[in-house]
Amino acid sequence: xEQPGEIxxxxxxxxxxxxxxxxxxxxxxRKNAERVSSQELSKLLGFTxxxxxxxxxNFGEFGQQGYGYNVSQLYKEVSKILGLNTSHKMILIGAGxxxxxxxxxxxxxxxxxxxxxxxxxxxxxxxxxxxxIPIYHVEDMEYFINKNDVDIxxxxxxxxxxxxxxxxxxxxxxxxxxxxxxxxxxxxxxxIVVENVHLIxxxxxxxxxxNESWLQERLLKQKR
Ligand code: NAI
Numbered sequence: 732x733e734q735p736g737e738i739x740x741x742x743x744x745x746x747x748x749x750x751x752x753x754x755x756x757x758x759x760x761r762k763n764a765e766r767v768s769s770q771e772l773s774k775l776l777g778f779t780x781x782x783x784x785x786x787x788x789n790f791g792e793f794g795q796q797g798y799g800y801n802v803s804q805l806y807k808e809v810s811k812i813l814g815l816n817t818s819h820k821m822i823l824i825g826a827g828x829x830x831x832x833x834x835x836x837x838x839x840x841x842x843x844x845x846x847x848x849x850x851x852x853x854x855x856x857x858x859x860x861x862x863x864i865p866i867y868h869v870e871d872m873e874y875f876i877n878k879n880d881v882d883i884x885x886x887x888x889x890x891x892x893x894x895x896x897x898x899x900x901x902x903x904x905x906x907x908x909x910x911x912x913x914x915x916x917x918x919x920x921x922x923i924v925v926e927n928v929h930l931i932x933x934x935x936x937x938x939x940x941x942n943e944s945w946l947q948e949r950l951l952k953q954k955r
Contacts, residue, residue, distance in 0.1 A: 741790075745786050748778065749812065749813055752786070753813060757806060765803070766799045791808070818845060819844050820847050821846045821909075822872070826866050830851075834861040847864065848879075849867070851866055873899055876900075892912075901918060901921055906924065907923065910926065
């Protein structure tokens with residue numbers, strides 16, 4: 732049983748749905764909506780109303796029977812749950828094609844994620860800036876992280892460089908690694924959280940759906 736002050740363990744499925752709630756509530760706020768029912772959220776999100784009530788009950792009693800949810804209050808609560816009530820300092824390691832694209836993207840700042848430095852080994856990149864963000868040599872990374880209380884390290888180095896960088900990161904106070912490399916990161920017994928991003932997974936899912944709808948069309952044609 733949960734003890735007072737203990738943080739409730741929430742399932743991964745619920746955590747994965749939270750950004751969808753956050754985005755949807757943000758949209759409703761922009762349209763000046765004051766309240767929303769779980770049925771309305773269900774139509775917008777594609778989850779059942781009871782799923783939505785169950786998900787949000789994990790974090791407290793936000794809804795009121797007959798009223799639904801106060802959009803602004805729920806948006807603030809979901810933001811807090813996602814840790815967006817504080818800003819995060821990030822560094823990016825690897826200023827190549829992907830690293831530069833991420834550094835140039837302004838959308839992270841909107842949600843409080845600020846890239847404050849970039850690290851690379853390439854002498855022709857070190858000393859330059861991307862959108863005012865300085866590029867330093869990776870040798871200076873550990874010192875920089877500890878001096879500037881960096882929360883998150885974004886990894887966009889080649890696969891074979893990953894292990895070395897992760898070892899260096901483990902000696903710092905970094906709290907999270909946003910890993911874009913194809914390498915598996917195994918860091919048990921640390922407080923560092925790793926989130927892997929693989930665009931190819933998303934592309935394969937798209938391919939599956941295209942293939943599925945194509946097969947269905949073919950079946951329908953055969954039946955006619
Ligand atoms: P890239 O070769 O253009 O860039 C890599 C950069 O890392 C270079 O600037 C290089 O100088 C730097 N680097 C190499 N060793 C380093 C070290 N020890 N410390 C700091 N910097 C170092 O490669 P690209 O295309 O930007 O890809 C980067 C990584 O992202 C690769 O691992 C690639 O497989 C991965 N990737 C992942 C995607 C995803 O969906 N998760 C999509 C595209 C790429």
